[in-house]
Amino acid sequence: MSDTAPNSEPAHELRADGSDPVEELPPQALPLDAWHRAKGGRMVPFAGYTMPVQYEGIMAEHLWTRDSAGLFDVSHMGQLLIHGPDVIAALEALLPGDLKILKPAKMRYSLLLDEQGGILDDLMVTRLGTEQPFGEVESGDAFYMVVNGATKYDDIGHLREHLADEITLNHLDDRALLALQGPKAVDALDRLLPGVAALTFMTAGAFDWNGHALWVSRSGYTGEDGYEISLPEDAATAFADAICAEPEVKPIGLGARDSLRLEAGLPLYGHDLGPDTTPVAADLGFALSKRRREEGGFPGAERILAERAAGPESKRIGLIVEGRQPVREGAEVIDADGNAVGRVTSGGFAPSVQAPIAMAYCPPALAEAGTVMLRQRGKVHAARVVPMPFVPHRYVR
Amino acid sequence: MSRYFTQEHEWIEVDGEVATVGITEYAAGQLGDIVFVDVPEEGKQLTKGDDAAVVESVKAASDVYTPASGTVLEGNAALADNPALVNEDPEGEGWFFKLTLRDDSELEELMDEDKYAAYVARL
Numbered sequence: 001m002s003d004t005a006p007n008s009e010p011a012h013e014l015r016a017d018g019s020d021p022v023e024e025l026p027p028q029a030l031p032l033d034a035w036h037r038a039k040g041g042r043m044v045p046f047a048g049y050t051m052p053v054q055y056e057g058i059m060a061e062h063l064w065t066r067d068s069a070g071l072f073d074v075s076h077m078g079q080l081l082i083h084g085p086d087v088i089a090a091l092e093a094l095l096p097g098d099l100k101i102l103k104p105a106k107m108r109y110s111l112l113l114d115e116q117g118g119i120l121d122d123l124m125v126t127r128l129g130t131e132q133p134f135g136e137v138e139s140g141d142a143f144y145m146v147v148n149g150a151t152k153y154d155d156i157g158h159l160r161e162h163l164a165d166e167i168t169l170n171h172l173d174d175r176a177l178l179a180l181q182g183p184k185a186v187d188a189l190d191r192l193l194p195g196v197a198a199l200t201f202m203t204a205g206a207f208d209w210n211g212h213a214l215w216v217s218r219s220g221y222t223g224e225d226g227y228e229i230s231l232p233e234d235a236a237t238a239f240a241d242a243i244c245a246e247p248e249v250k251p252i253g254l255g256a257r258d259s260l261r262l263e264a265g266l267p268l269y270g271h272d273l274g275p276d277t278t279p280v281a282a283d284l285g286f287a288l289s290k291r292r293r294e295e296g297g298f299p300g301a302e303r304i305l306a307e308r309a310a311g312p313e314s315k316r317i318g319l320i321v322e323g324r325q326p327v328r329e330g331a332e333v334i335d336a337d338g339n340a341v342g343r344v345t346s347g348g349f350a351p352s353v354q355a356p357i358a359m360a361y362c363p364p365a366l367a368e369a370g371t372v373m374l375r376q377r378g379k380v381h382a383a384r385v386v387p388m389p390f391v392p393h394r395y396v397r
Numbered sequence: 398m399s400r401y402f403t404q405e406h407e408w409i410e411v412d413g414e415v416a417t418v419g420i421t422e423y424a425a426g427q428l429g430d431i432v433f434v435d436v437p438e439e440g441k442q443l444t445k446g447d448d449a450a451v452v453e454s455v456k457a458a459s460d461v462y463t464p465a466s467g468t469v470l471e472g473n474a475a476l477a478d479n480p481a482l483v484n485e486d487p488e489g490e491g492w493f494f495k496l497t498l499r500d501d502s503e504l505e506e507l508m509d510e511d512k513y514a515a516y517v518a519r520l
Contacts, residue, residue, distance in 0.1 A: 001405045001406050001407055001420055001424055001452070001459050001460065001461045001462065002405055002459060002460055002462075003457055003458070003459050003460075004451070004457075004458045004459060004460050053456075054429060057429055057430055058429055058430055058454075058455040058456065059429075059430040059455060060430075062455075255429070255455060255456055259455060324432065324433045324477075324480070325433045325435065325451075325453060326432065326433060326453050326458070328458065348455060348456075349432035349433070349453070349455050351455070356432075356433075
């Protein structure tokens with residue numbers, strides 16, 4: 001028995017050209033490394049770190065998160081603090097979101113774009129108010145940004161290259177990042193951090209836990225209600241122990257994180273998004289804020305706005321595959337003559353749907369038929385085009 | 398009856414000319430939750446080392462090789478509706494296929510239970 005090539009790897013944040021920027025280096029340990037091992041986590045290399053792919057099993061962990069609450073270690077992600085004169089205009093020159101109307105402690109999903117409108121990374125950006133745990137900032141606006149782990153050093157290089165010298169960019173690499181996701185996350189976390197229940201989706205705030213300065217947002221990557229918690233790395237083990245002592249909470253690995261986000265219709269950078277995809281092709285039009293669409297002035301604006309008006313040549317779609325066999329990343333979308341016209345970018349068996357599901361890029365005209373054909377290792381599978389998410393979002397707004 | 402094992406974690410149990418093939422408990426544990434199994438059809442001619450079946454977990458797809466040459470007698474039909482049988486009882490009810498052996502001598506290259514246990518212990 002052996003893994004089939006080429007699309008058998010678990011989720012792994014590769015560059016879009018297939019190279020892995022970090023694979024050559026020995027993977028580093030994150031602050032919770034020993035904690036994961038003690039909890040029975042099966043550790044694998046991921047984005048330059050060793051991380052738990054599962055504890056008791058992906059299926060059980062996935063369903064537990066949908067029913068109760070799961071704790072995810074996402075400390076590999078990059079946490080950045082950006083502040084200085086005219087920081088709003090400076091950031092808006094690099095991404096298509098409206099940061100001007102963003103109120104303090106409010107966050108939004110956005111994209112770092114290259115000059116051709118290709119996606120360099122997807123991210124969350126929060127406008128900070130006066131109360132925040134990330135350290136001194138000069139007077140004026142400050143933003144907290146969370147970027148993907150595998151791209152964080154490229155992102156920092158890109159930001160530093162394009163932001164004026166007067167703007168300060170701090171990599172908060174002494175902080176861990178945890179996500180608590182699921183319908184009972186609010187119950188468990190509010191016991192440790194009274195007041196988090198009052199936060200609404202895409203809102204954040206500063207909290208104190210045993211003298212440690214935390215930043216907590218109501219957000220996540222599973223489609224469920226939940227929180228993301230930034231905390232000093234030396235507090236991470238004690239906090240993970242405390243939250244996992246709550247009866248609703250179990251630790252959850254990368255495997256279930258991938259199946260949960262896939263069911264939630266959320267793209268994964270390096271797989272569903274990359275420099276070859278634009279926000280329009282990726283069906284992320286909501287990330288192009290109204291004022292920014294009207295004014296332009298973000299990288300690739302001309303191409304992106306033209307593509308938005310005319311429709312993209314290829315578009316990210318959701319698929320439910322007939323039968324039980326998973327169709328995974330790398331499978332082809334084929335036309336009636338058997339020509340490859342698109343590609344599956346994520347796919348797997350969906351525990352909450354109880355069927356194989358996938359995301360693929362394909363010409364919109366082909367998707368309109370309602371059914372597309374996929375080819376994987378010579379075998380053809382029919383798949384139904386469905387709106388995403390596959391499992392309804394349950395955000396608390 | 399005797400049971401042999403491959404380095405790729407298949408087992409083959411031989412009873413006269415008929416053999417049953419599956420994946421080991423170690424392999425099933427490594428794969429995790431199994432969601433799909435594709436077994437060969439009756440009459441298919443297999444040569445030792447051929448891809449004979451596909452097993453898919455939530456994480457990944459894997460090929461299952463035949464540990465010996467022969468003609469497929471039947472695939473385990475129960476796995477179509479209940480692929481999780483491979484997790485529940487990999488070395489029993491979760492078998493993949495049966496075949497009539499072409500060449501007994503091929504079995505000599507395989508590991509017995511003790512050798513396989515020692516092999517897995519080193520992984």
